[in-house]
Structures are given as C-alpha cells and as structure tokens.
Amino acid sequence: MITVTENAKNHALELIKAENRPLDTFIRVGVEGGGCSGLSYKLEFDNQMKEGDQQFEDKGIKIVVDRKSFLYLVGTELEYTGGLNGKGFVFNNPNANRTCGCGESFSV
Helix, strand or coil, X not given: CCEECHHHHHHHHHHHHHCCCCCCCEEEEEEEECCCCCEEEEEEEECCCCCCCEEEXXXXXXXXXXXXXXXXXXXXXXXXXXXXXXXXXXXXXXXXCEECCCCCEEEC
16 A cells, blocks of 8 residues: 655645646556666656556545556655755655665665
C-alpha cells in the first residue's frame, strides 16, 4: 500500500482544483531508471487506468501505481514539504537503501 500525509492530501486537492482536473483524477506514482542513485520517482495526475495498475486510496486520495513500480514503492508514504530543498512532493520509501541529496532518486 502507498499512503499520503494530510499535508500531501491537501496540496494534491489544491492542485487538482487549480488545474480544473476531472473529478476522477488520481495521483499516478512510479519508478523509472535514472537519477544519480539509479532509480527516479515519477508523479503525475491522471484519470486513465492502464492494464496492470494497482489502485489504493488513503485519506480520500486515489493513488495508482503500475505493477513493476509497486515492487519498489510498497509501504511508501507520499509527503508534501516546503523545506530548504524547495517545495514539492517527497517519497518516504522504506525500501530505499540509498537516496541522493535532493531525494528525487534512490537505489534498493
């Protein structure tokens, strides 16, 4: 399962509303090769399910992840921060053995 913090939920809802997205919009998260640690996180808003997608809901927010990415993201918490590295969504991934300084890539 992938969860969201209350702060991430609030910011996601604000962005969905500000961008006039459809009511069935969800957060699609994933992993792709790249970044300084080997794997990079992906996050986007979507409303089209794909074959093999797994869907979760936490705090009223739907989160969708493809089957391959789920293996790397199981147990991850999505957070929103306004820290020194800038504002944005942050992945708190218990599966990551190493992360880069900016938190956008990781390795397992």
